[in-house]
Amino acid sequence: MKETKKQGGLNAEIQSRIGHQLRAMYDDVVRQGVPDRFAELIRKLDDPAEAAKHLAETDEQQAAKNDGRD
Amino acid sequence: MPLTDQLRDDILASVPSLRAFAISLSGNGDRADDLVQETLLRAIANIDSFQPGSNLPAWLFTILRNLFRSDYRKRRREVEDAEGNYAKTLKTQPAQNAHLEFEEFRAALDKLPQDQREALILVGASGFSYEDAAAICGCAVGTIKSRVNRARSKLSALLYVEGAEDFGPDDTVRAVIGGNGG
Numbered sequence: 001m002k003e004t005k006k007q008g009g010l011n012a013e014i015q016s017r018i019g020h021q022l023r024a025m026y027d028d029v030v031r032q033g034v035p036d037r038f039a040e041l042i043r044k045l046d047d048p049a050e051a052a053k054h055l056a057e058t059d060e061q062q063a064a065k066n067d068g069r070d
Numbered sequence: 071m072p073l074t075d076q077l078r079d080d081i082l083a084s085v086p087s088l089r090a091f092a093i094s095l096s097g098n099g100d101r102a103d104d105l106v107q108e109t110l111l112r113a114i115a116n117i118d119s120f121q122p123g124s125n126l127p128a129w130l131f132t133i134l135r136n137l138f139r140s141d142y143r144k145r146r147r148e149v150e151d152a153e154g155n156y157a158k159t160l161k162t163q164p165a166q167n168a169h170l171e172f173e174e175f176r177a178a179l180d181k182l183p184q185d186q187r188e189a190l191i192l193v194g195a196s197g198f199s200y201e202d203a204a205a206i207c208g209c210a211v212g213t214i215k216s217r218v219n220r221a222r223s224k225l226s227a228l229l230y231v232e233g234a235e236d237f238g239p240d241d242t243v244r245a246v247i248g249g250n251g252g
Contacts, residue, residue, distance in 0.1 A: 011226070014226045014229075014230045015222060015226065017230075018222060018225050018226060018229070019194055021171075021172075021175045022175075022179075022190065022191070022194050022195045023194070023195050024172075025094065025172065025175065025176065025179075025195070026090045026091075026094055026191070026195035026196070027090070027195075028090075029086070029089050029090035029093050029094075030086040030087055030089075030090045031086075032086065032089070033086055034082055034085045034086060035085075035089075035103070037103075037107070038082070038085050038106065038107070038110060039082065041107065041110060041111075042078055042081060042082050042110060042114075043078075045073075045111075045114050046073075047073060048073060048114055048115050048116070048117050048118065049115075050114075051110075051111045051112075051113075051114035051115035052111075052115040054111050055108070055111045055112065055115055058108065058111070
């Protein structure tokens with residue numbers, strides 16, 4: 001009876017600690033807010049076509065990089 | 071749905087948690103911000119496919135998660151190397167202060183299978199319901215629940231069972247494990 005209780009307590013203690021560490025890691029980043037680069041990016045994208053254009057450029061750069069590597 | 075100012079503000083408001091998700095998944099700040107940037111571009115380019123009134127954060131997280139997974143396949147080798155380095159660090163350094171404890175947690179998280187890690191982060195840190203997490207990962211609710219449970223027991227084994235033997239127990243764990251009155 002006592003054994004069972006102790007085991008459950010250990011498990012609960014560990015699980016609560018893991019939950020706490022996970023949220024601490026995550027919230028640390030959330031608290032940094034919105035970096036300027038993303039605020040500017042969203043502000044300057046007026047329509048979906050412009051975002052698509054950016055993506056195409058990024059893909060081209062990526063493809064060029066990969067070509068260089070192979 | 072057209073790109074209204076309201077929608078733009080809502081997307082912006084999701085950026086901090088998107089970054090936290092990306093960093094938790096990838097363990098690398100620069101790469102995480104590239105993932106967030108591509109997520110934002112893709113979201114805005116495909117804003118027509120967003121259903122007004124549906125869960126915007128869940129939609130954005132789905133985009134980021136899918137990008138990460140396609141990216142991950144390309145970079146698996148790099149990730150494996152990084153894990154090797156983590157393992158070396160852990161063997162030589164005792165976990166004695168907050169920073170090392172954080173590193174140790176981070177390393178244990180990176181050891182989880184990808185499916186389990188993302189499920190645990192979505193439910194345990196991002197605060198999504200099991201239903202939303204299942205939608206984001208494209209699987210059944212029961213699957214998410216079992217992944218979260220397996221992730222928790224594996225972390226617990228890595229950090230508080232093996233860890234206690236390898237590095238010497240820290241005070242809290244020692245108090246709990248050793249608290250049987252002799």
